Amino acid sequence: MINRIQEYRKQQGLTQADLAQQVGIARQTVNLIENGKYNPSLDLCIRICQCLDTDLNTLFWEVER
Secondary structure (H helix, E strand, C coil): CCCCHHHHHHHCCCCHHHHHHHHCCCHHHHHHHHCCCCCCCHHHHHHHHHHCCCCHHHHHCCCCC
16 A cells, blocks of 8 residues: 655644644554554544545555556
């Protein structure tokens, strides 16, 4: 799975700790997700998308070119 969480988080001016607090998880979990070492639940993916003002397709699916 591809994810663009770090890119969108930085665009919003958020630290990992900021994002973690807003979605109700530990900062370490954000780090693991960003580095592809943890697969978040659908519910968590949706909360992250809402916080980063984007959608699931944008954050988690690779667009074919």
